[in-house]
Amino acid sequence: MEQPAWDDPGAGGTMVRGALWLLQVVGQGNTFTKNELRDAFPGISQADRRIRDLRDYGWVVYSSLEDASLLREDQRFVKAGVPVWDPRERRENAPEKTISAKERQAVLARDGYMCTLCGIAGGEPYPDDAVITAVLAISQRTVATDDGSVKRVLMTECKRCRAGETPPPLTIAEAVTAAADLSSAELRRLLRWMERGRRGATELDRAWASYLRVAPDERTQVATRLRKPQ
Numbered sequence: 001m002e003q004p005a006w007d008d009p010g011a012g013g014t015m016v017r018g019a020l021w022l023l024q025v026v027g028q029g030n031t032f033t034k035n036e037l038r039d040a041f042p043g044i045s046q047a048d049r050r051i052r053d054l055r056d057y058g059w060v061v062y063s064s065l066e067d068a069s070l071l072r073e074d075q076r077f078v079k080a081g082v083p084v085w086d087p088r089e090r091r092e093n094a095p096e097k098t099i100s101a102k103e104r105q106a107v108l109a110r111d112g113y114m115c116t117l118c119g120i121a122g123g124e125p126y127p128d129d130a131v132i133t134a135v136l137a138i139s140q141r142t143v144a145t146d147d148g149s150v151k152r153v154l155m156t157e158c159k160r161c162r163a164g165e166t167p168p169p170l171t172i173a174e175a176v177t178a179a180a181d182l183s184s185a186e187l188r189r190l191l192r193w194m195e196r197g198r199r200g201a202t203e204l205d206r207a208w209a210s211y212l213r214v215a216p217d218e219r220t221q222v223a224t225r226l227r228k229p230q
Contacts, residue, residue: 018041066159117157141155
């Protein structure tokens with residue numbers, strides 16, 4: 001389907017026109033402000049929410065929470081997703097259901113407040129990009145069961161993994177070298193992760209994730225109390 005003009009009222013609703021505005025006016029990789037969004041869609045009070053709705057269709061838009069280099073009023077259009085102006089594409093890729101706050105909290109707790117794909121904890125800087133901190137989201141994924149059927153499951157993923165934004169691939173030799181100094185126990189654990197296709201959370205991982213959930217100005221108290229004799 002040909003891409004319509006973003007300012008054509010017949011292009012669709014605010015979410016659709018917002019996607020087109022990001023592509024045609026902002027441009028992938030560039031930033032915009034909430035005021036610019038309001039100016040583009042005057043009289044529409046929920047325009048920023050409609051932009052957030054695009055995330056359910058694979059669109060990636062960062063705020064200062066995900067990208068520390070952004071000012072509070074800035075957002076960055078990182079990556080386009082499903083062409084939502086195409087009714088067929090939008091229908092085929094629509095979220096299956098809304099995840100309730102209770103479900104979201106239960107999944108986060110089950111997964112130790114860590115991404116089940118890369119293992120990063122919420123609020124933790126990425127090792128290859130210290131400016132960006134991980135923001136966790138709940139995704140619906142299709143998995144195969146032992147009897148050959150498929151089912152939808154909820155998983156915790158960081159927004160970078162969810163968007164498919166991974167660092168450049170390594171060679172086999174580089175991956176082997178990275179594991180060369182592991183102890184035998186650590187190597188066995190790594191191999192179990194590889195067999196499962198996901199990182200397992202240890203007590204240490206869960207403790208670290210819990211620490212990151214404490215308010216930043218109170219974290220020193222955690223270390224102070226832990227250093228005291230039990």
